Amino acid sequence: MTIKEETEVIVATGLSVSLPNMAAKRHFRAAPLTPIFREINLRASAGQCLGIVGESGSGKTTLGRTLVRLLRPTSGTLLFQGRDITSLSEPELRPIRDRMQIIFQEPRAALNPRRRVDDAVSQPLLVYGKVLNSREAREHAADLLHQVGLDPILGRRYPRELSGGQLQRVCIARAISVRPALIVADEIVSGLDMSSQAQVLNLLDELRQQLGLCLVFISHDLSVVRSICDQVIVLLDGRTVESGPVAKIFSQPRRRYTQSLIEAVPLPEPDRDWLKATTDTTHQHNRGKAMNIQGSTALVTGANRGIGRELVNALIKSGVKKIYATARDVSGVQDLAKADPDRVHILALDVTNDTSVEQAAASCSDVDILVNNAGINRMSALLAADSIDNARAEMETNYFGTLRMCRAFAPVLKQNGGGCIVNMLSVLSHVALPLMGSLCASKSAGLRLTEGVRAELDADNTLVMAVMPGAVDTDMSRDFPPPKMPAAEVANAILDGITEGQEEIYPGEMASGLRAGLKANPKGVEKELAAYLPG
């Protein structure tokens, strides 16, 4: 543990920064604060390269500047070489500034236009008293320029006389002059030509190995990140979408957003179909939370029949890596496991039992998609003789069961970098029907539960989805008249919802029609439904 702490150069926990929004400023009042990024966790060790990826406006540049404390975090903690630098003042920071450096995107702006190149390179050395006179400084500058592959003759030139690629190397030389432990490189190759880009990347990688640098590499270019980084964090609108080892993220992105970023990189291989596959997701509300089902691990409760069973099949078809098919009585899921023993794992789970749920959460610590499908319907009117018992049973499974599962698995999902919780409800969450009032109540409670959990898990980047179908063709609704939606279709709709980051879905025409009708004429719909139901 101590060894690990020593090599860890930078650790950020729950780091957030808000900046004054000048556009919304009113006279005589302080400008309101706008969050630029929120709750960022990251760590990087010596010799490691951490990539930060995101589109413009994702807050990656501000994050980079905060890591070297050009900005003060609004909340969270920032450790540099084990020391808390979150709220150090500028004079307190000055003695350690030489160990953390930043290289900016635009080298022309980062170098003082009125300072010769070798003066710029050796300036940090003079500031920190590492050299005593300007002659010595110039000699060091020549060495440094040589080290970054520049002719030391260029040292006497002014920045405007050098090309972009050369200037970026000058900035690198200046940054490494004080032998820092950390270098933040902010989009340093995006302004460069193809040929100098490769040179600068190679140089940076060499220096990282030679000097044991900890490198934080900020870029919107995933190809570049893939080629130089070990770990990567994907940002969207100031939030972490996902993070992990670069190889894993590129081969098996957990989020649709990451995947769309990767797919959007045009590889230099002729492909006429590449443009056809484009879908515009930039306006999508929840695009940071949309999951990539392929390669994920799911847990489905009540998998022995109905929608749960179809969902297991659909998930397997969509390339899920592993799936826990759970039921109170596992005899009904054995055949699923037999069909695909590598991926389908059987687990006995009773959602009405605290210990059973806790054990499941402990043993299934790799879950990213949780489907709370288990539910019962006692077909009970609220004022019937046995209504109290029926309501208790329904609430115990439909409401408390879901709550138990959410409580137990929220930490698991958080640990895995956020994921997805799907709660199987019904369009009945919105209506109260005679004969089934008890079920409606439990489903309605389930909807509010879903909304509450969603709000609480917002910061953890977890998608919490409510699925509200109409009548589905399952054992449970055996007595219902047609039209009934096939369970497989509901399962597919759920998977679509997960990959699109939907928070509420109404699969099927019946559900969406009812939803629309309920908004316009709730009483009329209730009457119609009452006539439709058996009995």
Place this chain on the structure above:
Amino acid sequence: MIEGRADLPITYRILHEPRAVFGLGILGLMIAVALMAPWLAPHDPLEQDLLASFLPPSWQESGDPAFLLGTDTLGRDVASRLIYGTRTALIVALVAATLAALLGTTLGMLAGFYGGKTDMLISRAVDIWMSFPAVLLSIVLVAVIGAGLHAVIIAIVIIDWTRFCRVIRAETMVQKERDYVASGITIGLTRFRILIQEVLPNLMPLLIVLLTLEMGIAIVVETILSFVGLSVASDTPTWGNLIQEGRQYIHQVPWLLGLPVACVVLSVLSLNALGDGIKEVIDPETRQ
């Protein structure tokens, strides 16, 4: 890339910019004249020769070759008076403009770089300052301090520092946002050192341009104040005094008014040209 001349040394480029050369030439001439006034002036500027009053310039029919540009009402040599007047004008231009620049630039840099309360205080002061009518203010100031060259200089400094302050503040704010300032912080420079070592050199081009313009303005202001009798003693030769005297005889002896006016116009024109020329040379490299 296409602008190949940007690689040449700055002095070379200034010397190849016609406006700058014109401005520098006239300014150099003025300085030479002012320094060597005692040797250049053919007569004592105060020496009166009432018998030889209102002599026209020497190339005219009744001109006297001893008085190159003629004489005034008291028979004083106009050429000598203009030469000594150059001295006054130049002293005011250099001293007043430099002092105004020092004061205005310091405050402007502080306001622009540190922002917040500092900025608010200085900016409000400038706003209030600029709402006074400048000419009136200067007359009042000189009246309070008392007439004399020092009063003129003080008046110009007190009024015109705002000119520097506003422009320098704005430019400092622009420079402050550039990455080289952030880069300075990351290599452990204090804010003050960044302001002096990094930002100030980048303000220099602008400052030089402002300074030359201000020198022209100072000459005009000094002329106005002399004209209304608020500058140096009225017998001391200044261009303003000469204009004031010449004004009375404009119909009889127009050159008495024309010559000092020409001096003022030429000097202001040359200073403005110098400022424009330097700006032209410097601009493309500071704002690529």
Place this chain on the structure above:
Amino acid sequence: MSSALVIKNLHLTIDNPKDAVPILRGINLDLRAGEIHGLVGESGAGKSMLGRVILEILPPRAKITEGSIDYPTRPLPGKTKGRSAARHRPHISLIPQDPMTSLNPVKKIGKQMSEILRLNQTGRARNMLDQAESLLREVKIKNPARVLQQYPHQLSGGMRQRALIAMAFSTKPQIIIADEPTTALDVSVQRQVLCLIQDLQKQHGTTILFITHDLGVVAKICNRVSLMHSGMILEQGNVAEVFCTPTHAYTRSLLAAIPRYDRPLRELTPVAESLQLQLQREARAYDHQRRN
């Protein structure tokens, strides 16, 4: 296939006080009607200058010293030469690189668009705005009526670029010069904008000269490609051929220098300095040869 634009042996120099610097050296380019032709090169290769030649917006000291530009799809009424040829050239418009500087910051989008429309047709202002709105809809801008009432700075980079694409296509040009139209955009927005350009190009049958430094973009959107260095075209051909079997050493070198997410960094080989110098030497030798 017919040609929309044929450039033969084009030489262009920039006159300095002391000497004339060659920028384009014997360019031969045949833009086929209805194709997207990629023009690739590093900065300073002369690719933007070639675009400006076609648009006839040369900088003041640039001079075409030799060569010809013809528009075969627009046969001239008589055998006229020189200036009248320019008058009879087909309509050419531009999709610029930087959408922010290409739009007037103090005018609303709607006003800027209707101004362009009005230059090319007659009609009432109201009509123009309606047309502008349908153009914006065509470039898949949601809520075009609102965008018309907005200033450029209120739009995102992708939206501004869409608006400019709408303007470029609004005059129904035969040829469009797209000068690094997606360089300033994020990858996902870039993909959508590329898709949009391709759709509109197919729909209108426009010929596009697509100037870029990104070989990846060329691979995805262009039919043919020309690689430039030091004002010369080094390699030209179908995208599939050039990318799969590059003949010139520079092309091979460039392809090897591009970082790719499907390959580790170790396989990244920068374009050798010696190759760059050699190409520059060859360019100078070419100048020398021409002079004698």
